[in-house]
Amino acid sequence: xxxxxxxxxxxxxxxxxKYGELVCTAxxxxxxxxxxxxxxxxxxxxxxxxxxxxxxxxxxxxxRRSSDPRPESFAPDIxxxxxxxxxxxxxxxxxxxxxxxxxxxxxxxxxxxxxxxxSNQLSMAxxxxxxxxxxxxEKTDSEWSAEKLVATHNLHMQGDLxxxxxxxxxxxxxxNKVPYKFKYHFLDKNGKERKxxxxxxxxxxxxxxxxxxxNGNEDIAVQKVKDKYLTEFVTKTDLHLFVGTTMQYHIRKMxxxxxxxxxxxxxxxxxxxxxxxx
Numbered sequence: 001x002x003x004x005x006x007x008x009x010x011x012x013x014x015x016x017x018k019y020g021e022l023v024c025t026a027x028x029x030x031x032x033x034x035x036x037x038x039x040x041x042x043x044x045x046x047x048x049x050x051x052x053x054x055x056x057x058x059x060x061x062x063x064r065r066s067s068d069p070r071p072e073s074f075a076p077d078i079x080x081x082x083x084x085x086x087x088x089x090x091x092x093x094x095x096x097x098x099x100x101x102x103x104x105x106x107x108x109x110x111x112x113x114x115x116x117x118x119s120n121q122l123s124m125a126x127x128x129x130x131x132x133x134x135x136x137x138e139k140t141d142s143e144w145s146a147e148k149l150v151a152t153h154n155l156h157m158q159g160d161l162x163x164x165x166x167x168x169x170x171x172x173x174x175x176n177k178v179p180y181k182f183k184y185h186f187l188d189k190n191g192k193e194r195k196x197x198x199x200x201x202x203x204x205x206x207x208x209x210x211x212x213x214x215n216g217n218e219d220i221a222v223q224k225v226k227d228k229y230l231t232e233f234v235t236k237t238d239l240h241l242f243v244g245t246t247m248q249y250h251i252r253k254m255x256x257x258x259x260x261x262x263x264x265x266x267x268x269x270x271x272x273x274x275x276x277x278x
Contacts, residue, residue, distance in 0.1 A: 010262075058081060071120060130187045
C-alpha cells in the first residue's frame with residue numbers, strides 16, 4: 001500500500017560510505033504526522049518522474065527501517081514513486097500552514113522535545129523558538145574525506161545506486177561540500193540559549209549562490225546568508241524550524257540530539273491559529 005506524503009524537508013547532500021551521496025528527505029502525511037525517507041540518492045533519481053520538489057505530494061510504498069529505531073524512519077521503494085501536485089504559497093501560505101501548523105503539532109519547549117526523543121516517542125517535529133539571537137558560521141573542511149569519496153566512486157562503478165545500467169561508467173560528480181557549519185542561536189521558552197546546526201539543502205545552495213555573486217569572497221557570501229536567515233526570515237516571516245535527530249545522537253542520548261533540517265517561513269501578517277504543545 002502506498003503512503004501519500006507532502007515533502008517539506010530535503011537536507012544538503014552528504015556522503016555515506018555505505019550508500020554514497022544521500023539526501024535525507026522528510027515530509028508529513030495529511031494528518032500532520034512525520035515521515036523520514038532514507039536512504040535516497042536524490043540526484044540520481046529520474047528528473048522528470050522521481051525527483052520531487054519541496055511541498056510536493058509524493059506517493060510511494062515505504063517500509064520501516066529495521067536498522068533505525070527512530071519511529072518516523074522509513075525506506076522508500078524508489079520504483080513506486082508517483083509525484084503529485086505542489087502546494088504553492090498562494091493566499092498567504094494558507095494551505096501550507098493548514099497542513100504543517102494546523103494538522104500537525106507545533107512545539108515551543110525544546111526540553112520537552114529532547115525528553116520525547118530520549119523515550120523514542122519522536123525524532124522529528126515543528127518547533128517555534130521564542131527569539132532568534134543570531135546565525136553562527138563556523139569554518140570547516142572544504143573537501144569530503146578521501147575515504148567517503150573512494151567509497152562513493154566504488155558504489156557508482158558497481159552500479160548499486162543506479163536503476164539504468166547505461167549510467168555505469170559515466171562520471172558522477174559529487175556535490176561540493178559547504179565549507180561552513182551554519183547554526184541558529186536562539187532562546188527557548190525556558191529562557192535557555194541554544195544553538196542548532198542547520199542542515200537543509202536551501203542554506204547550502206544559498207551559500208554557493210552568494211559565493212558566485214561575491215566573486216568567490218567567502219566573507220561576503222557568509223554575510224549574505226546571514227542577511228537572508230536573520231534580516232529576512234526573522235523580521236519578515238513567522239519563522240518555524242523543522243528539527244530532527246541524527247540516528248547517531250538519538251541512540252547515544254546526547255544533551256541535544258536535534259539539528260535543524262528545514263525552515264518554515266510563512267509571512268508574518270498571516271492569520272492562522274496555531275496548536276502549540278507546551
